[in-house]
Amino acid sequence: MSKNIILIGFMGVGKGIVARAIAKTNGFFSVDTDDLIESFENRKIKKIFKNDGELYFRELEEKCALWLEKNVINSIISTGGGFYKQENIHNIGKVVYLESSFDKIIEILKNAPNAEKKFKKRPLLSDLIEARKLYEKRIKEYKKTADIIVNMEDRDIDRICKEILEKAK
Numbered sequence: 001m002s003k004n005i006i007l008i009g010f011m012g013v014g015k016g017i018v019a020r021a022i023a024k025t026n027g028f029f030s031v032d033t034d035d036l037i038e039s040f041e042n043r044k045i046k047k048i049f050k051n052d053g054e055l056y057f058r059e060l061e062e063k064c065a066l067w068l069e070k071n072v073i074n075s076i077i078s079t080g081g082g083f084y085k086q087e088n089i090h091n092i093g094k095v096v097y098l099e100s101s102f103d104k105i106i107e108i109l110k111n112a113p114n115a116e117k118k119f120k121k122r123p124l125l126s127d128l129i130e131a132r133k134l135y136e137k138r139i140k141e142y143k144k145t146a147d148i149i150v151n152m153e154d155r156d157i158d159r160i161c162k163e164i165l166e167k168a169k
Contacts, residue, residue: 004068004093005168006077008084008142010135011122012105013098014152015078022076022161029075033083036064045080049123061086068092081124081138084145094168097146098160100153102135 005028007015016032023030034045037060041048048057065086068077077093089095106128109118125131143149148167150160 003073004075004077005164006079006089006093006095007098007164008079008089008095008145009081009098009100009152010102010105010138010142011081011125011131012109012118013100014108015098017157018098018160018164019076019078021157022164025161026165027074029072031068031072031075031077033061033064033068033077033079036067037061037080040064044121046121046123058082058085065089065092084138084142089145090147094147095145096148096150096164096168097142098152099139099142099149100151102132104153105135 005022007019009015019030019032022028037048037057038044040060040063045057048060061080061083065083065088069088069091072092075093083089084095084097086092109115109125112118119125124134148164150163150167152160
């Protein structure tokens with residue numbers, strides 16, 4: 001198995017922030033699956049959803065997962081909220097579920113300085129009632145997929161990163 005750590009969890013939980021924090025101080029590269037997909041397609045996720053739909057986006061995630069498995073080592077990989085469904089996810093690395101309640105995720109996003117942008121770039125958060133249903137469905141699946149579960153709520157980023165690195169050894 002590669003020495004990758006894959007961060008899964010619901011949209012807005014902080015996967016990208018955690019990945020960059022770990023990479024900054026621990027010799028990992030930080031890779032974001034949504035950024036890779038935007039690069040492959042030369043367009044934003046929002047446009048992919050709008051023009052081609054969610055099914056096409058999921059096909060792009062599969063392409064991305066296969067690419068990661070073949071080409072990426074020694075990296076901390078932040079993923080889109082639905083990436084956990086990739087069949088080869090455990091071949092890519094250790095899977096860490098960043099756990100938080102739906103209400104806490106939304107509260108953090110709403111209080112962010114660039115809140116509007118954070119919601120705009122996540123098409124599935126445009127309807128919070130539907131987003132909550134999706135969250136409720138996914139939390140069981142995240143837990144089932146994860147090798148490691150780390151709680152994100154009201155915790156310092158350094159402590160979260162330290163816990164991930166200790167448990168992922």
